[in-house]
Amino acid sequence: MTARREGRVYLVAVGTHGDVLPIIALGVALAKRGLAVTLAAPAPFCALAERAGLACHALGTQDEFSEVVRAAPLWRPIRGARSLFSAVARAAEPTFRWLEANCRPGVDVVVASSLAVGARVAQDRLGLSVVTLHLMPMLIESRLAPPRLPGLPLPDMLPARLRAWLGRGADPLVIGPAALPGLNAFRGRLGLPPVRRLRHWWNSPQRVLLATPSWYAAPQPDWPEQLVQIGFPLADLYGDTDGLTQDVAGFLAAGTPPLVFTYGSAMSQARRFFATAVETCRRTGRRGILLTGRPDQVPPDLPAGVHHAAYAPLSRLLPSCAALIHHGGVGTVAQALAAGCPQLIVPVAFDHADEGRRVERLGVGATLRRRRFTPARAGRVIGRLMSSQSVAKACSDVRARMRCQDGIARGCDEIERML
Template sequence: MQVHLVTLGSHGDVLPFLALASALKRRGHAVALAAPAPFGGLAKRAGVDFHALGTQADYERTIRHPDLWHPRRGVAPLLQTLSSATEPVFDWLRTWWSAEGGVVVASPNSLGARVAQDKLGLPLVTLHVAPFLIESRRDAPVLPGLPLAHLLPSRTRHWLGRGGDRYVVDPAVLPGLNAFRATLGLPPVRRLRHWWNSPTRMVLTCPDWFAEPQPDWPEQAVQVGFPLSDRFGDRDGLDPEVAAFLDAGAPPIAFTYGSGMRQGRAFFRTATALCRRMGRRGILLAPQADQVSDTLPPEIRHVAYAPFSALLPHCAALVHHGGIGTVAQALTAGIPQLVVPVAFDHFDEAARLRKLGVGATLSRRRFTPSRGARVMDRLLTSPTVAHACREAAQRVAHEDGLGATCDAVEQAIAA
């Protein structure tokens, strides 16, 4: 059976789709993935047919936008990128779609896939990698850019989210989207976040103990475990020098601010000072060397990339931005997490980790060496946190999120 997969974003958005494509191929399906151009090399290494959306320059222009990683202003450049991909995604699916059968699996921000479903009648599975974009009055997500948002009642957060849709999201996307739909003879969309979910099948790839299912979620929603996918990144295992560093002393604290971050110098500067203050070893993960000082002390190592499944079991804790893929890998490793959220879903993931008892959060402004050291010391010495981390790791170990996601897609094919 033919399966077309479409997603937009950075590593945390693309790698789960690449892992799913590879797993479906092993099950005998013909697969093709459309994603931003920089991920073509990873797809080739995985043996997955790839269609580039945009160019490397387009991707870098978005990633380097000065407002992208702002908790409120970041939505504008993001929505502009999503809108610009609508027609290319639709054209790709219209060209390759066969009436003989198959299914499309797309992220909710792949708007061209939903247009193709409306126009061509193709079967579509909307795949959410995080619960942040799923509306609920009973358990509304924690929104970025609002002080103490996690303390607000759920209905208040939901009301604020609807306001954001009405005054920010919809005005930025719907005029262009509806103009394109009009050329296809399709009616206008009234609310983006209501329309972008496939009415036939929606899959959420995080377990119910992490995001409790809600009675007001869409009826077509299916929930599975985390589709751990880091082995589809830039390398399979640890660099020998990294492995030697890990073996040479006590478990280090790992720090990452995400693969797409281009404004992380202050974060890594604080990370370095935090480690020195605590007398701890550290490992700084940043793809771009200019994000990290070139005069690090010997007990702190900069690494461009390391698969978390190989690295984190050798680390004492992880300090990061709050991306869902990073969250899942640290839960799998059973280590505490300190989240310094940036934008988008990061604040919501941080709140869920606090609720599980496996982590803490500090704002970017409050993430200083002294505060960070105090919070990290509490996380590393608390028996309660250690127990919660072990329990989370055991839960992940008993799940097969990627296999369950494949099952959900195949069920959609059968239906």
């Protein structure tokens, strides 16, 4: 291990497991390179960070986090965005105050997730060096290749510039009214001018890291000049456990490769999804694993061929499974790509529809809207995915590509350059 250097890295992650675990993985890798690292994250994740050897400052409380993720509007395409960005604005001042008290301008570096906008306020007010880390390509605007926004399923046959113009309507109609009043009131108290468009301002003018490879999200000429693509930061081993439990391992060994169903770590509106999962397994004669830390979302009295697990690292689980059916979070997508596992995406909100479109273009999976996710349709689509030679070849090709990328190492390289 190299000697410790003067500059310290302050990591700020705002969000759920998919947002926080990659930041924890970055922190561990930076510490192994001899850097002093401290993390700020929502209170529920501090135990995971400390288990990984990182000092962690809690942003908010467990109850405050639970109140946000259990709110029903969060899991709707448009209302979810409003609920999310309202919470993002509330987190700005605690983040700013933590950085103000600890981070040294010109010496230390801040690495902030997309929603950690308090770090951008600190950059504007205190002159801190900030790296913005975007985990999903949907967060990068482009007139040439606009992402698919939740609740706005515009057909690809429309001209790209028209889709981009329509997508910008999310700023004055959804994002701005939810985030900017609270954020700009705080900036005003600091003597800073108001932010006009959050999705433009949240990019650090110094460095932006996009955590996907170029073959997944092709770089565009109108992307920010300071943007660098680093590849997927596979980080599932920093979750609740870094291995399979005896129950899960035993279930895998007891029969044919199962289907895996998960709807995200924070999803609290998944009863219908898991009920459909159980019936899909029954109709297809397939075994299944239901992954959720919320047992109240799982149907009671599961049949013998269906197993519930609170958590399992997908990198350990998916190589032994037949297919993955999930919400479309980019971290889950990446794990399926790495395992060469076909995937069916049932989008909820946020980036899920956009990731689904990218998975379809790669030829490694399919999507079904929530209303169309029935046992009959799901069974037919899963059957086609598992029997298709073209899907099998595409999964194999993508798995080989994934072996050649390391988003964690590339991210560390870029952060070190900032020091």
